[in-house]
Amino acid sequence: MKKAVITTLVLFWIGIGAFIVNGFMNPGNSPSAPVGTTIHSPLSTLPPTTTVKLDLTELAKHSSSTDCWLLIDGYFYDVTSYLYAHPGGGTIVPSCGQEASQMFVSKGGRGAHSQNAWNELAAYRVGQLGSDAPTAAIDQVKKVAPPTYGGAYEDD
Amino acid sequence: MNSPATAPTKRRSSLPGLLFVIAFVALPTAIWFVLYPPLATDLSSFPLAAGYLGKTASIPGAALFTLSLILAARLPVYEKLFGDLPASYRAHQRIGGIAMILLSIHPLGLAFSYAAASPKFAIIFLMPTGALEKTLGIIALLLLQASLALTYWNRVPYRLWKLIHKVLGAAFLLGFIHALTIPGAMSSMPLLRAVLAVYVGLGITAWVYRSLAHRWLVQRTGYVVKAIRNLGARYVELDLEPTDKGIVFRPGQFVFVTVNDGSLPNEEHPFSISGTYGDGGLALTIKALGDFTAKMMRIKPGVKMLIEGPFGGFDYRTGGKRQVWIAGGIGITPFIGMAETLPDDYDVDLYYSVPTERDAVAKDALDTICGQKRCIRAIYWVSADKGRIAAETIAARSGKLADLDFFLCGPAPMILDIRRQLVSVGVRKDKIHQELFNLR
Numbered sequence: 001m002k003k004a005v006i007t008t009l010v011l012f013w014i015g016i017g018a019f020i021v022n023g024f025m026n027p028g029n030s031p032s033a034p035v036g037t038t039i040h041s042p043l044s045t046l047p048p049t050t051t052v053k054l055d056l057t058e059l060a061k062h063s064s065s066t067d068c069w070l071l072i073d074g075y076f077y078d079v080t081s082y083l084y085a086h087p088g089g090g091t092i093v094p095s096c097g098q099e100a101s102q103m104f105v106s107k108g109g110r111g112a113h114s115q116n117a118w119n120e121l122a123a124y125r126v127g128q129l130g131s132d133a134p135t136a137a138i139d140q141v142k143k144v145a146p147p148t149y150g151g152a153y154e155d156d
Numbered sequence: 157m158n159s160p161a162t163a164p165t166k167r168r169s170s171l172p173g174l175l176f177v178i179a180f181v182a183l184p185t186a187i188w189f190v191l192y193p194p195l196a197t198d199l200s201s202f203p204l205a206a207g208y209l210g211k212t213a214s215i216p217g218a219a220l221f222t223l224s225l226i227l228a229a230r231l232p233v234y235e236k237l238f239g240d241l242p243a244s245y246r247a248h249q250r251i252g253g254i255a256m257i258l259l260s261i262h263p264l265g266l267a268f269s270y271a272a273a274s275p276k277f278a279i280i281f282l283m284p285t286g287a288l289e290k291t292l293g294i295i296a297l298l299l300l301q302a303s304l305a306l307t308y309w310n311r312v313p314y315r316l317w318k319l320i321h322k323v324l325g326a327a328f329l330l331g332f333i334h335a336l337t338i339p340g341a342m343s344s345m346p347l348l349r350a351v352l353a354v355y356v357g358l359g360i361t362a363w364v365y366r367s368l369a370h371r372w373l374v375q376r377t378g379y380v381v382k383a384i385r386n387l388g389a390r391y392v393e394l395d396l397e398p399t400d401k402g403i404v405f406r407p408g409q410f411v412f413v414t415v416n417d418g419s420l421p422n423e424e425h426p427f428s429i430s431g432t433y434g435d436g437g438l439a440l441t442i443k444a445l446g447d448f449t450a451k452m453m454r455i456k457p458g459v460k461m462l463i464e465g466p467f468g469g470f471d472y473r474t475g476g477k478r479q480v481w482i483a484g485g486i487g488i489t490p491f492i493g494m495a496e497t498l499p500d501d502y503d504v505d506l507y508y509s510v511p512t513e514r515d516a517v518a519k520d521a522l523d524t525i526c527g528q529k530r531c532i533r534a535i536y537w538v539s540a541d542k543g544r545i546a547a548e549t550i551a552a553r554s555g556k557l558a559d560l561d562f563f564l565c566g567p568a569p570m571i572l573d574i575r576r577q578l579v580s581v582g583v584r585k586d587k588i589h590q591e592l593f594n595l596r
Contacts, residue, residue, distance in 0.1 A: 001253040004257060005257065009301055012264060019271060022275045023275040024279070083204065085269070085273065085277075091197055093204070107344070111344050116339070145273075145276075145277055146270065147339075
C-alpha cells in the first residue's frame with residue numbers, strides 16, 4: 001500500500017504540474033478540442049463580418065461533443081465548452097444539434113434546473129431562431145468559461 | 157487471570173470485516189451508479205469519460221475515508237470483525253491509502269474535462285480561488301495527502317503521529333462539507349446526500365471519540381505499579397495491581413497503557429501481558445526501544461496507570477496440540493503468560509531468539525515453567541553465535557513442519573522472514589499465527 005500511495009502522490013503532482021504548464025503554454029482562451037479531434041465548425045473559415053442564418057439546418061450541423069448547439073425556448077446556445085463542466089457530464093450530448101427545451105426544463109425527466117442554471121445558460125446564447133448572427137459574436141460565445149467554481153473568467 | 161479453557165478456540169476470521177467494508181462502500185457507490193449510470197454520458201469522448209471517472213471516484217473515496225476514521229476508533233467489536241485488533245489497524249491503514257488514491261483521481265479527472273474546453277480552464281479549476289466549496293475540497297485533499305505521506309515515515313514521533321490523526325479528522329470534515337455543498341451532479345441526488353450525511357456523522361463521531369475526547373470517553377481501568385524487577389540494563393518487569401476491579405484477559409493478549417500521574421509523558425502505548433500478579437493484577441515486561449519505554453525503565457512503585465483492553469487474538473487455543481512458538485527478543489512477553497497456563501495435553505517447542513545472551517531476560521522465568529511442565533520445551537537461540545533462526549533448524553529439531561501450528565511474535569522483519577520461509581516449505585498460511593507490534 002505504501003508503494004501505491006507514494007506512486008499516486010508522484011503521478012498526481014506530475015499531472016497537476018502538466019495541467020498548469022499546459023495552461024500557461026497555451027494561453028489562448030478559445031476552447032481547444034480534445035486530443036485527436038478537431039472542431040469542425042464551418043464558421044471559423046468565414047470572414048468575421050459575415051453572418052450565419054440561425055435555422056434548423058444550421059443547428060443540425062452542431063451535433064457532437066466537440067461542437068454542440070442547443071435550441072432552447074427559441075434561442076440557439078453553443079454549450080460546447082460547458083459540456084465538460086456540466087454536473088450531468090455528457091448527458092447533454094445526445095441533444096446536441098436539436099431542439100432541447102423540454103430536455104432542459106425537465107433535466108431529462110429528473111427534475112428542474114435552478115434559476116442559477118438558467119442564468120449560466122444565458123452566457124452561451126448565440127442568437128434567436130430565424131435571426132442572422134454575426135460570426136464574430138458566435139466565436140465570442142466559444143470563449144465563455146465554463147463554471148469551474150473558479151470565479152469570473154478574465155480575458156487576456 | 158481467568159482460567160484458561162482447554163477446548164480449542166476457533167481462530168477468528170477477518171471475512172466479516174471484509175464484507176462490512178464492501179457493503180459500506182457499495183451502498184453509496186451503487187446509488188451513484190443508479191442515479192448517474194455510465195451510459196448516460198458520452199464515454200467515447202476522453203474528456204467526458206475522465207470527468208465522469210473523476211466524479212465517480214469521489215464516492216467510494218469518501219466512503220473509504222469514513223471507514224478509515226471509524227476503524228481508528230479501536231472498538232472491541234473490531235476484533236470480532238477482523239479477527240484481532242492488529243488486523244483491524246492494518247485494514248485502517250490500507251483503507252486510508254485507497255481512499256487517498258481515489259480522492260486524488262477526483263480532481264485529476266475533472267481537470268482533464270475542463271482542459272478539453274480550454275487549457276486555461278483547467279488552471280482556473282485547480283487553483284484554490286473562487287468558490288469556497290471548491291477551496292475546501294482542495295484544502296482537504298492536500299491535508300489528506302500530506303498526512304498520509306508523513307505516516308509512512310517509519311520513525312514518526314508519537315506527538316506528530318497524534319497530531320496527524322487530529323488533522324485527518326479536520327480534512328475529513330472539510331472534504332465532506334465540500335462534497336455536500338458544491339453544485340454538481342450530487343446536488344440533485346437527495347438519497348445519496350442523505351447516506352453521505354450519515355457517513356460524515358459516523359466518521360466524525362469516531363474521530364471525536366478516539367482523537368479528541370478519548371480521555372473522557374474511552375473506558376480505561378486504573379492500576380498501580382506494585383513491584384519492579386530489573387531484568388538487565390534495557391528490560392524491566394512491572395507488577396500492576398488494579399485500584400478497583402481488574403480487567404479479564406487471556407494469556408497472549410495486550411493492553412494500551414497510559415501513565416497519567418505526570419511522572420511520564422501522557423501517551424498511550426501497547427504492551428503484551430507477560431503474566432499475572434496476585435488477584436486480578438497483571439505483569440508487563442518492557443524493553444527500552446524508544447523515548448517512552450526508555451523512561452519506563454526508571455518507573456517507581458506507586459505510579460498510577462490507566463489500562464485499555466485487553467485486545468488481541470494471539471492464543472494457543474486457536475491451533476492444534478503440536479505447536480512451535482518463535483519469540484524474537486521482547487516478543488517473548490505474550491508467550492510467558494501462555495506457557496504458564498498451557499495445559500498438559502499440548503506439546504510445544506518454544507524458540508527464544510535473542511541477539512546476545514544478555515537479552516535473554518525471560519530465561520529464568522521460562523526455565524522455571526519448563527522445569528514444572530513437560531508440555532513445553534524452551535530452545536534458546538543466540539543469533540550473535542548462530543545467525544538468524546531458519547525453517548530448516550526448526551524442522552531438524554521439531555519434526556515435520558506441515559504438521560505443526562506456528563505462533564510468532566517479535567520484530568516485524570524477523571517475523572515476516574520466518575513466515576516467508578515457512579510458507580515456501582509448504583506450511584499452510586492458516587497454521588501461522590503472528591503478533592506484530594505495528595499498531596500505529
